[in-house]
Amino acid sequence: MTTRTLPGVTHDSITPPATLSVQHLTLRAGARTLLDRFTHTFYPGEVWCIAGPNGAGKTTLISALAGLLLPAAGHVELDGVRVPDWPSASLARRRALMPQSAHDAFSASVLDIVMLNRFPHLTGWGWERPADRAAAHAALDLLGLSAFATRDVLSLSGGERQRVALAAVLCQEAPLLLLDEPLSHLDLHHQIGCLEALTGWAVEPKRTVVFSCHDLNLARRFATHALLLDGAGSAFAGPVREVLTPTLASRAFGYPLILLQDGGHEALIPAPRPQTAQGEAAGPSS
Amino acid sequence: MRALPRQDVVVHGRKNPESVEHYELAYTYNLPRRGTRVLLAGQHQWRRARRAGAAQMNRLSVRPVRRLPLMHAKRAAAIWCVLAVLALAVLIASLALGSVPLAPARVLAALLPLPGHGGAPADLAGEIVRSLRLPRALAGFACGALLAVAGALLQVLLRNPLAEPYVLGVSGGAASLALLAMMAGCAWWLVDASAFAGAFVSILLVLGLARRELWRGEPQDTSPRLLLTGAVIAAGWGALITLLLTLAPDNRLRGMLFWLTGDLNGVGVPWLALAALAAVLVAIVPAAPQLNVLLRGDAAAQALGVSVMRLRLRVYLVASLAAAAAVTTGGTIGFVGLVVPHALRLAFGNDQRMLLPAAALGGGVAVMGADLVARTVVAPAQLPVGVITALIGVPVFLWMLLRRPR
Numbered sequence: 001m002t003t004r005t006l007p008g009v010t011h012d013s014i015t016p017p018a019t020l021s022v023q024h025l026t027l028r029a030g031a032r033t034l035l036d037r038f039t040h041t042f043y044p045g046e047v048w049c050i051a052g053p054n055g056a057g058k059t060t061l062i063s064a065l066a067g068l069l070l071p072a073a074g075h076v077e078l079d080g081v082r083v084p085d086w087p088s089a090s091l092a093r094r095r096a097l098m099p100q101s102a103h104d105a106f107s108a109s110v111l112d113i114v115m116l117n118r119f120p121h122l123t124g125w126g127w128e129r130p131a132d133r134a135a136a137h138a139a140l141d142l143l144g145l146s147a148f149a150t151r152d153v154l155s156l157s158g159g160e161r162q163r164v165a166l167a168a169v170l171c172q173e174a175p176l177l178l179l180d181e182p183l184s185h186l187d188l189h190h191q192i193g194c195l196e197a198l199t200g201w202a203v204e205p206k207r208t209v210v211f212s213c214h215d216l217n218l219a220r221r222f223a224t225h226a227l228l229l230d231g232a233g234s235a236f237a238g239p240v241r242e243v244l245t246p247t248l249a250s251r252a253f254g255y256p257l258i259l260l261q262d263g264g265h266e267a268l269i270p271a272p273r274p275q276t277a278q279g280e281a282a283g284p285s286s
Numbered sequence: 287m288r289a290l291p292r293q294d295v296v297v298h299g300r301k302n303p304e305s306v307e308h309y310e311l312a313y314t315y316n317l318p319r320r321g322t323r324v325l326l327a328g329q330h331q332w333r334r335a336r337r338a339g340a341a342q343m344n345r346l347s348v349r350p351v352r353r354l355p356l357m358h359a360k361r362a363a364a365i366w367c368v369l370a371v372l373a374l375a376v377l378i379a380s381l382a383l384g385s386v387p388l389a390p391a392r393v394l395a396a397l398l399p400l401p402g403h404g405g406a407p408a409d410l411a412g413e414i415v416r417s418l419r420l421p422r423a424l425a426g427f428a429c430g431a432l433l434a435v436a437g438a439l440l441q442v443l444l445r446n447p448l449a450e451p452y453v454l455g456v457s458g459g460a461a462s463l464a465l466l467a468m469m470a471g472c473a474w475w476l477v478d479a480s481a482f483a484g485a486f487v488s489i490l491l492v493l494g495l496a497r498r499e500l501w502r503g504e505p506q507d508t509s510p511r512l513l514l515t516g517a518v519i520a521a522g523w524g525a526l527i528t529l530l531l532t533l534a535p536d537n538r539l540r541g542m543l544f545w546l547t548g549d550l551n552g553v554g555v556p557w558l559a560l561a562a563l564a565a566v567l568v569a570i571v572p573a574a575p576q577l578n579v580l581l582r583g584d585a586a587a588q589a590l591g592v593s594v595m596r597l598r599l600r601v602y603l604v605a606s607l608a609a610a611a612a613v614t615t616g617g618t619i620g621f622v623g624l625v626v627p628h629a630l631r632l633a634f635g636n637d638q639r640m641l642l643p644a645a646a647l648g649g650g651v652a653v654m655g656a657d658l659v660a661r662t663v664v665a666p667a668q669l670p671v672g673v674i675t676a677l678i679g680v681p682v683f684l685w686m687l688l689r690r691p692r
Contacts, residue, residue: 068588092591099585105445106581106636109354119579119590126575126639127359150354172590 017044018175024074036233044206049219052229058212092120095176096169117172139171158185179211195222362640369647380423427650428559432612434649437623439605451609451623454516458523459488485610548619548672562611574639621679
């Protein structure tokens, strides 16, 4: 798959890029503080990976950024306006959210499912116009799904459905994309294909992409920036190579990681479990 | 999928440069004069190739593909028109057929007092059409439409294909109070009023107990609590109904059983049900695009700008009041609310913008037609309409379900 922008969908370049900022954001789950007074700004053209161990608050943070969840303290601003103050329809044209799971209880064609995300753009009696159809086809095309357009979504595999969900948020044409685990259920080939599509999507015109991901190496390769959560209130944000380092990642994940380098290639891998040398190499969890 | 040489690929009988991997059903076959060919796509083309003289069809891949046509405003309008014509035909048949068969022309004459007749001639045929058959047919249409719309709405709200208008206990509440009124020997209007009161009590009960799913609290993607609350309340009403039936005096029992099965006999005023139908459609059809989005999950819908909790409450109230109005008019007519929306979905897809008006028309046709059968098939005796809807509905639905390859 190659990186392309949607052909035939040029009118969205009129939409100005979106700047998302959080101020003193505090997120809690029960008694646990997931994020403590976090202040940061996500700029257009940046591709952010949110990483962290299970339960660190990746989904909670993405929900809060999308405005679905009221933070315990602080606030989220999009284009300088607090997210709860946005009219819901205009907000949906400015930011798109891909939740972790989607429901398909009834059969529907893939194109219909993708076109549901044109809802914020619908006018009149709520029927799609040719522009909406074109956007849906272009998004399917971008992810290599054009042959699936008339297929029943219930007949697709988990990975195919995941790519359909990704095509759906792309066809919403919002300048801010928030994606919760967009790569789950995907094989390596499609993970890379989707990431290439996303990075291409963020460049021309300039858009902001924030996604959560468990694969630190894919994040290092495709994201421009990373936000590392440790689940205990602190977060590290910055360029991906400065955040997803062996030191910081080992501390956040509670397991020692090492960076292998071979020519131009590099990979973060878990350190071999220390069996003989129990001293200084032991993980911080013990 | 086996790789095939490009020049052999035939789709719709002609050579096509597209690659084979886009198709999931492929056959190779030999034609007497044209040599080996490859066929892609579905059953229809398969049969055509078979007729063209292919002796043996070798299947390359066994995953059948079901291609769904796309819904758009024109197609929806065409579906509605066909259903409306069908409804009109069944209405005319309902007015013409019966123990006194009438020609369609006489039916029309009875409906439209022509100037030639002068005033209102008190002829028997006109009286039968105007005061017996017309109210009953219209009541049947309204009941069926209300039930089918309620079923379609609850299937969306609960995101569960098994949902039907009675699943949340509306009918149980209505039946309990209506049977109580019948046991006490009340007038018919009091029975109707108690039925509506019972339905209303049941709606309030579910609203109170499942408030977190319906009007308070945050949107949640998994809400089995609403379904479970409703189902348990329905079960409670069921026990009460059984108790009432065991205690009922024998001379009232037959009427009570007819009410429970659903019966349109003796419906005097269809206007209330028709007004309820109009109100329901006005209240919910404009929200159809939002309902489409709601099916993808609460979080996705909220992110697309739908206020999920308000929509849920609206859907619940509209569906429950529709079911209550239908039950008050015709008793607990079963199966329409489950089968009609599903049949339309199987035939035309699950776009709520098309489905809700189509369900109203289709449900109306179903109950009006079933009632026509119920009062003519063993005439002069009359069957409760609920028996017919179930007897016809079950096999038709199973046939529709099983003939589709998945």
